Amino acid sequence: xxxxxxxxxxxxxxxxxxxxxxxxxxxxxxxxxxDILNSRAIILPGVGSFDAAAENLVSFGVRDVLLEFAESGxxxxxxxxGMQLMLDRSEEGKLAGLGFVxxxxxxxxxxxxxxxxxxxxxxxxxxxxxxxxxxTISDKFYFMHSYFCKVYDxxxxxxxxxxxxxxxxxxxxxxxxxxxxxxxxxxxxxxxRFLKGFVGLV
Amino acid sequence: xxxxxxxPELLFDSSGLVKGxxxxxxxxxxxxxxxxxxxCDFGASEIIIANRAVGGSALDFNRIASWVSISNVPVAYSGxxxxxxxxxxxxxxxxxxxxxSRGFFTNPQLLKNISHVYGAQSTGVNFVxxxxxxxxxxxxxxxxxxxxxxxxxxxxxxxxxxxxxxxxLTNVDREGLMEGLDYSAFEVVxxxxxxxxxxxxxxxxxxxxxxxxKTVGLSGVTVGSYFTFIRRDEGVLIRYENI
Numbered sequence: 417x418x419x420x421x422x423x424x425x426x427x428x429x430x431x432x433x434x435x436x437x438x439x440x441x442x443x444x445x446x447x448x449x450x451d452i453l454n455s456r457a458i459i460l461p462g463v464g465s466f467d468a469a470a471e472n473l474v475s476f477g478v479r480d481v482l483l484e485f486a487e488s489g490x491x492x493x494x495x496x497x498g499m500q501l502m503l504d505r506s507e508e509g510k511l512a513g514l515g516f517v518x519x520x521x522x523x524x525x526x527x528x529x530x531x532x533x534x535x536x537x538x539x540x541x542x543x544x545x546x547x548x549x550x551x552t553i554s555d556k557f558y559f560m561h562s563y564f565c566k567v568y569d570x571x572x573x574x575x576x577x578x579x580x581x582x583x584x585x586x587x588x589x590x591x592x593x594x595x596x597x598x599x600x601x602x603x604x605x606x607x608x609r610f611l612k613g614f615v616g617l618v
Numbered sequence: 619x620x621x622x623x624x625x626p627e628l629l630f631d632s633s634g635l636v637k638g639x640x641x642x643x644x645x646x647x648x649x650x651x652x653x654x655x656x657x658c659d660f661g662a663s664e665i666i667i668a669n670r671a672v673g674g675s676a677l678d679f680n681r682i683a684s685w686v687s688i689s690n691v692p693v694a695y696s697g698x699x700x701x702x703x704x705x706x707x708x709x710x711x712x713x714x715x716x717x718x719s720r721g722f723f724t725n726p727q728l729l730k731n732i733s734h735v736y737g738a739q740s741t742g743v744n745f746v747x748x749x750x751x752x753x754x755x756x757x758x759x760x761x762x763x764x765x766x767x768x769x770x771x772x773x774x775x776x777x778x779x780x781x782x783x784x785x786x787l788t789n790v791d792r793e794g795l796m797e798g799l800d801y802s803a804f805e806v807v808x809x810x811x812x813x814x815x816x817x818x819x820x821x822x823x824x825x826x827x828x829x830x831x832k833t834v835g836l837s838g839v840t841v842g843s844y845f846t847f848i849r850r851d852e853g854v855l856i857r858y859e860n861i
Contacts, residue, residue, distance in 0.1 A: 427709045427710055427736060427740075428709075428714075429710065430683070430686075430687065430710065430711055430712035431712050431714075434687055434688075434689075434690070434712070435690065438690065463709070463714075463736055463737060463739075463740060464735055464736045464737045464740070465734065465735070465737055468735060497737075526812035526813075528808075528809070528834060528835045529620070529834065529835065530620060531811075531812060531813055531814040531815070531837055532812055532813065533737075533738050533739035533783045533784070533813065533814070534620065535620075535623070535739065535783075535784065535814050535837065536620050536621050536623045536663065536664075536837070536838070537621045537623075537663050538620060538621065556621070558663060558664070558691065558692060560692065560714065560739040561739060562737065562738055562739060562783075579620070580620070599692070601690075602690065602691055602692045602714065603690075603691070604658065604661065604663065604690050604691050605690070607690065608690065
């Protein structure tokens with residue numbers, strides 16, 4: 417079985433495909449229900465604004481499929497905006513997210529030593545327990561975002577990073593649903609190792 | 619504090635990668651695909667590919683998409699983009715960001731639209747400038763070499779209104795000389811803009827990079843010649859060094 421990279425018209429798909437090719441895992445770019453439901457795992461990428469992406473999830477017909485897939489217990493990985501869409505809502509827009517995890521996205525605050533958008537490599541520090549599950553997450557990954565996830569569900573925030581003085585959730589895991597704020601597909605060898613580790617969870 | 623960004627900048631034209639001095643006298647320095655692969659292998663955390671074509675002539679998407687597909691780090695496209703369809707093509711082919719220079723002044727609405735659809739982090743503007751004898755920073759149209767009507771502060775204000783995610787500042791007179799960075803324009807914009815600022819033009823050694831990394835409020839530097847040539851006036855040797 418393959419890994420499906422969900423195509424809902426929001427950029428960054430080429431980078432994800434290249435990453436899975438590098439680590440030797442077969443992936444397809446799709447928005448077909450049968451492809452998605454038959455996958456061993458799915459990736460929800462995303463670049464752009466929350467509402468435009470949330471709208472596309474509906475117009476591309478993948479919103480209900482994602483909800484069904486998540487129920488199956490098979491792994492789902494949301495990357496950057498893909499992670500943010502897994503929450504209930506965003507301060508950035510009005511439309512509903514997928515609601516896999518209770519929370520909302522909030523804009524980062526800018527300071528002299530921490531500009532917004534937050535761009536570049538940043539340390540990801542996992543909880544002890546999550547590091548045992550996915551050791552390859554304890555490293556530096558590439559971030560490019562203006563909003564962060566404010567998580568209300570207890571016990572699902574599994575890794576943190578810093579933007580200047582402010583600490584934010586850089587990964588959450590609720591059962592089979594994992595979200596990461598960073599871009600593993602654009603984090604060099606470190607990112608490839610992380611994706612290998614994620615696929616290994618399957 | 620976020621990690622300081624040292625960003626290799628590769629300039630291309632129809633022949634391949636080229637490098638010049640003060641935006642002139644360009645010579646062929648190699649093949650884009652190999653160079654990007656080398657930079658990724660050496661641990662570069664992001665790359666900028668800049669198009670030297672004047673006037674933003676039609677892009678050969680297949681050609682540049684093949685280069686970016688080899689990269690396992692973010693790649694920004696720097697050059698004039700004519701339409702939203704071109705921007706869609708670039709951002710779907712693997713580029714993370716579009717950085718415009720001349721296009722910022724001639725078609726700000728396009729950058730605004732890109733920022734709206736793909737997010738501020740997908741956009742940047744490169745302000746090319748010159749420092750006059752009295753120390754004044756003057757914006758330059760790099761294609762003509764003529765000074766622009768707007769002041770740097772006015773341009774930064776427009777960038778904020780449009781929703782540009784990053785500001786690059788390039789001193790045209792330092793570019794390619796490897797004689798050290800100029801901070802004049804950065805001094806003008808620091809404290810005024812909320813987005814990351816990256817300066818470029820003149821990095822000649824590690825001392826320049828270390829000094830830049832200690833500059834409060836500066837997010838990164840772009841590096842061309844120093845990562846391209848063994849030394850000034852010597853042969854090509856692609857490499858990457860971080861702080």
